[in-house]
Amino acid sequence: MMTIALYITLALVGVAVLLNVYRLVQGPDAPDRILALDTLYINGIALVILLDLVLGTRLYLEVALLMAVMGFVGTVAMAKYLKRGSVIE
Amino acid sequence: MESLPFVAELIISALLVSGGFFSLVGALGLSRLPDFYARLHGPTKATTLGVGSVVIASMMYFTLKTGEVAIAEVLVTLFLFLTAPVSANILAKAAMHQQVKCMKDTRGQPWSQ
């Protein structure tokens, strides 16, 4: 049962990633694209955790942690660039 | 995956599927809501909760499988819940600065930056 649930979840998150990519390509304005990238990295974390479950190891946990940290910094840097025109003042 | 007691499998499966469902809903909101400010709502709530429940499911699975408490995953969830409002806020500010259009029947106005 758990294996089936795991693959259903993988499919759902995969579709979510495709929808994010649609918004990333389509997005009329720059903030839309940043928001799409933000959602994309959060879904990427979910995919890494699911990969952990498929392989039955906890090796990739640090990857998920680093993605959470770096993705947040990236989102803030891009939004700050849009607002101010520079990242570090 | 190794088999666990039935109740544990049931809870983990439910958490996994609901996590995937919420991630999908967040992405759906991102792709079909009409303006930027409305699209901001999907990812900050639904996607964060979705990843949170996937992470909790993984934590329960590894705790039951190895018999040792697996708590490092909590940090991922905690960090996402702390950062989601901050990135939503700064994105909203950037959008107001760029004067992104809102829906035509929106009441009130964004402030000028």
Place this chain on the structure above:
Amino acid sequence: MTAARFGFPQPWLSVALFIVWQFLADGVTGASVVMGLILGIVIPQITRQFWPDSPRMQKPWVLVRYLVVVLYDIVVASVTVTILILSPRQPRSAFVSYPLKLEHPLGITILASTISLTPGTVSADVSDDGTLLLIHALDVDDDAELIRSIHQRYEKPLLEMFR
């Protein structure tokens, strides 16, 4: 500056760092306790310059009740937003200016983050004098009702803590 060189300038930060290190080390062992203590002492000393004044919090037990309410609301909020996203009708969005009664910066930060995580609202900006909070609501009919419910549910307990 030199008076508290070996003390704990930020006791709550030290506690938080210690607990987070236990989580990161995946369980409490002798090594992780020692390392957590070292980090809890050294990092607040190094970053002393970034924290102008230590946040003063009264009645910390109110915070626990507040966190439970917020966690419950996050789950309810996600279901509400889910229904809204899946329904075909257009949402009625609005920008609402919320008059802040809180004055403590940390209190305002916590309130804004809570608003972003809970039912159909994202906090977008704080006015320069710190008296107004701009909120974007995804689907709302009555602005006054929204302001009243936020005040009742979130700002009241925060006013008790930060004074």
